[in-house]
Amino acid sequence: MIEFQHISHHYPGKPENLILDDISLTISKGECVGLTGPSGCGKSTLAKIGAGHVRPAAGKVLVNGRDLTCRPNREVFMIHQEPDLFPWQKVAKQVAFAMSKPDNRRVEQLLALVKLRGFENFYPGQLSGGMKKRLALARALAVDPELLILDESFSSLDATLKNELYEDLRRVWQSTGTTILLITHQSADLANLAHREIRLSAAKPTTISETINLVRT
Amino acid sequence: MLEILDLPALALNCLFSISRVMAGVSMAIVIGIAVGLSRSILPAGLKRNKLVKFLFEAPKFPPPIAWIPFVILLCGIGEFSAYIIVFIGAFSPIFTSTYDGAESVSPAIRDCARSLEIKGARFLWQIIFPAALPQIFTGIRVGVSMGWMSVIAAEMISGQSGLGYSIQLNRLNMQYDLMTVDIVMIGIIGFLLFESTVFLQKKIIPWHEAGGM
Numbered sequence: 001m002i003e004f005q006h007i008s009h010h011y012p013g014k015p016e017n018l019i020l021d022d023i024s025l026t027i028s029k030g031e032c033v034g035l036t037g038p039s040g041c042g043k044s045t046l047a048k049i050g051a052g053h054v055r056p057a058a059g060k061v062l063v064n065g066r067d068l069t070c071r072p073n074r075e076v077f078m079i080h081q082e083p084d085l086f087p088w089q090k091v092a093k094q095v096a097f098a099m100s101k102p103d104n105r106r107v108e109q110l111l112a113l114v115k116l117r118g119f120e121n122f123y124p125g126q127l128s129g130g131m132k133k134r135l136a137l138a139r140a141l142a143v144d145p146e147l148l149i150l151d152e153s154f155s156s157l158d159a160t161l162k163n164e165l166y167e168d169l170r171r172v173w174q175s176t177g178t179t180i181l182l183i184t185h186q187s188a189d190l191a192n193l194a195h196r197e198i199r200l201s202a203a204k205p206t207t208i209s210e211t212i213n214l215v216r217t
Numbered sequence: 218m219l220e221i222l223d224l225p226a227l228a229l230n231c232l233f234s235i236s237r238v239m240a241g242v243s244m245a246i247v248i249g250i251a252v253g254l255s256r257s258i259l260p261a262g263l264k265r266n267k268l269v270k271f272l273f274e275a276p277k278f279p280p281p282i283a284w285i286p287f288v289i290l291l292c293g294i295g296e297f298s299a300y301i302i303v304f305i306g307a308f309s310p311i312f313t314s315t316y317d318g319a320e321s322v323s324p325a326i327r328d329c330a331r332s333l334e335i336k337g338a339r340f341l342w343q344i345i346f347p348a349a350l351p352q353i354f355t356g357i358r359v360g361v362s363m364g365w366m367s368v369i370a371a372e373m374i375s376g377q378s379g380l381g382y383s384i385q386l387n388r389l390n391m392q393y394d395l396m397t398v399d400i401v402m403i404g405i406i407g408f409l410l411f412e413s414t415v416f417l418q419k420k421i422i423p424w425h426e427a428g429g430m
């Protein structure tokens with residue numbers, strides 16, 4: 001279980017410019033939660049706070065009751081909105097590197113899961129945009145985190161490819177049961193995937209404007 | 218005119234100059250990368266400190282040739298002095314590009330490595346160093362060229378051998394045709410040295426050719 005407790009945030013030196021205001025959110029094991037909101041509302045900031053990369057001005061992040069605020073850890077792993085693959089590592093190495101104990105069988109399984117078998121010896125620079133996203137997903141699964149945050153992972157791709165990747169994610173999620181926080185600016189992306197949608201407000205500072213339970217088919 | 222061209226002597230002078238540039242540049246690569254990476258892990262306060270900045274940046278302005286008298290004073294006339302002169306020429310670009318490369322590693326890559334709980338020396342060696350390698354190679358390419366120019370200058374002033382020394386000797390003997398041969402050789406070897414760093418780069422960081430990300 002992952003808890004965001006009363007998270008408030010402003011970037012250093014700008015206390016008057018509050019970005020997140022008292023955001024509380026609990027994600028249970030195995031859940032897939034969507035987080036939506038307009039551009040600039042602070043979705044990525046909240047994700048980085050969750051993963052321990054940014055220290056919130058106030059509030060805590062608890063992972064199974066353990067306070068991991070501002071402590072990067074393997075329990076909460078995020079796929080960044082910006083490219084975060086290591087360009088110098090080949091596909092298979094990239095996935096193995098992320099494991100706590102390298103396990104070739106598991107690397108093969110994960111690559112098969114994201115349809116990257118046969119590309120083991122490719123560098124990220126030699127993959128297509130969609131393949132890079134799938135590699136990032138395989139690497140994140142290799143970490144085996146308590147919570148996987150996907151920050152607009154597929155938003156930059158064209159509609160067809162995006163839908164294909166959400167389909168892949170759904171399949172992956174069904175077979176691994178990883179707890180997911182899925183960030184996107186389009187509620188439509190969450191269909192058939194998320195249990196609920198947390199909507200952040202457009203007004204500043206950002207709060208949770210509503211939580212919508214999604215019917216899953 | 219060129220009938221007095223002494224091919225074995227020319228080859229020997231080339232080899233002397235090349236071995237000096239190799240030795241000096243190797244030192245500059247090892248030390249330049251080490252100092253560049255070390256500077257990148259200084260605490261943020263020290264990095265911004267103007268005095269620290271001055272101490273790192275100011276020494277690179279006096280050109281290698283200006284150091285020659287001091288190097289001779291401290292190390293005498295000999296192979297080691299030549300290495301030091303090459304080192305002075307090659308160090309700055311390698312050090313600077315290493316530091317710049319380390320500083321420009323993207324926050325997403327850093328964060329990702331931290332999430333994987335990669336810390337300390339491992340973080341430096343397995344993340345920052347490889348991520349900075351393309352820029353480090355840019356520095357090495359410039360460093361090799363600088364080193365090559367420096368060794369010729371050093372040999373002209375204090376050498377007992379090498380292409381720079383040969384130029385001086387031929388100048389004194391007014392053998393301008395042989396001098397021209399030396400100049401041409403310096404150009405050819407400089408070009409080959411440069412090309413071999415490009416070749417090494419392709420071998421060592423093939424992923425960079427592949428388009429990085």
Ligand SMILES: Nc1ncnc2c1ncn2[C@@H]1O[C@H](COP(=O)(O)OP(=O)(O)OP(=O)(O)O)[C@@H](O)[C@H]1O
Nearest residue numbers: 011019038039040041042043044045046081152185
């Ligand atoms: N490093 C930073 N320093 C200062 N301000 C920042 C920094 N990062 C983000 N911000 C500001 O915080 C606010 C929220 O940014 P954030 O990236 O979290 O938005 P977002 O909801 O992820 O937007 P998008 O949908 O465009 O990705 C923005 O106003 C942005 O300008």
Ligand SMILES: [Mg+2]
Nearest residue numbers: 043044081152
């Ligand atoms: Mg964002």
